[in-house]
Amino acid sequence: ETGVTQSPTHLIKTRGQQVTLRCSSQSGHNTVSWYQQALGQGPQFIFQYYREEENGRGNFPPRFSGLQFPNYSSELNVNALELDDSALYLCASSSKPGGQGHTFGSGTRLTVV
Amino acid sequence: AQSVTQLGSHVSVSEGALVLLRCNYSSSVPPYLFWYVQYPNQGLQLLLKYTSAATLVKGINGFEAEFKKSETSFHLTKPSAHMSDAAEYFCAVSDNSGYSTLTFGKGTMLLVSP
Numbered sequence: 001e002t003g004v005t006q007s008p009t010h011l012i013k014t015r016g017q018q019v020t021l022r023c024s025s026q027s028g029h030n031t032v033s034w035y036q037q038a039l040g041q042g043p044q045f046i047f048q049y050y051r052e053e054e055n056g057r058g059n060f061p062p063r064f065s066g067l068q069f070p071n072y073s074s075e076l077n078v079n080a081l082e083l084d085d086s087a088l089y090l091c092a093s094s095s096k097p098g099g100q101g102h103t104f105g106s107g108t109r110l111t112v113v
Numbered sequence: 114a115q116s117v118t119q120l121g122s123h124v125s126v127s128e129g130a131l132v133l134l135r136c137n138y139s140s141s142v143p144p145y146l147f148w149y150v151q152y153p154n155q156g157l158q159l160l161l162k163y164t165s166a167a168t169l170v171k172g173i174n175g176f177e178a179e180f181k182k183s184e185t186s187f188h189l190t191k192p193s194a195h196m197s198d199a200a201e202y203f204c205a206v207s208d209n210s211g212y213s214t215l216t217f218g219k220g221t222m223l224l225v226s227p
Contacts, residue, residue, distance in 0.1 A: 035217075042117075056214060098208075099206075099213050104157040106155050
């Protein structure tokens with residue numbers, strides 16, 4: 001079975017731009033969660049999607065938005081990038097909503113300059 | 114609300130020595146507890162989890178953790194450190210609801226010297 005894959009692995013954006021990060025969930029998983037990990041910090045929950053619907057959201061502004069597709073892959077979109085958005089963005093898939101059974105991808109390293 | 118406190122941002126041990134990484138949690142409902150490991154430039158790998166069964170949980174790579182409700186702790190131990198254990202370790206808390214995700218601590222970097 002394939003694991004969780006994220007693309008791209010690295011990217012650099014300019015402040016004010018928009019970015020889209022992608023995540024393919026593990027086979028058989030219908031739930032995707034996104035986390036932001038700033039340098040030297042633990043991951044912070046952004047939001048979770050279950051069967052194409054948002055199933056919970058952390059303390060992030062509306063310029064962070066997401067989608068889940070019928071094949072359960074997912075996108076994270078960030079508008080009006082700020083320097084503080086520079087972080088490792090982690091995607092995790094699971095077979096049910098909630099906090100159990102997360103399988104994490106290797107992440108996308110976003111640098112905003 | 115749930116929270117996790119990891120004592121010590123860095124822990125240094127010698128190869129072969131005991132590893133002890135501390136984690137205390139706060140939760141208003143019975144918690145599920147996890148330890149993850151992160152190697153440089155990689156995602157998170159699950160080491161072990163507590164989901165209200167046995168309080169002593171054994172994980173991969175020789176790690177184990179004990180859930181102590183009275184102390185609200187879930188410390189991670191390994192009897193003998195190996196060089197390959199050098200990594201960052203995260204403790205996380207969740208619950209049984211379908212609406213709670215993972216709340217992580219700030220992490221502890223384990224350094225292993227020869």
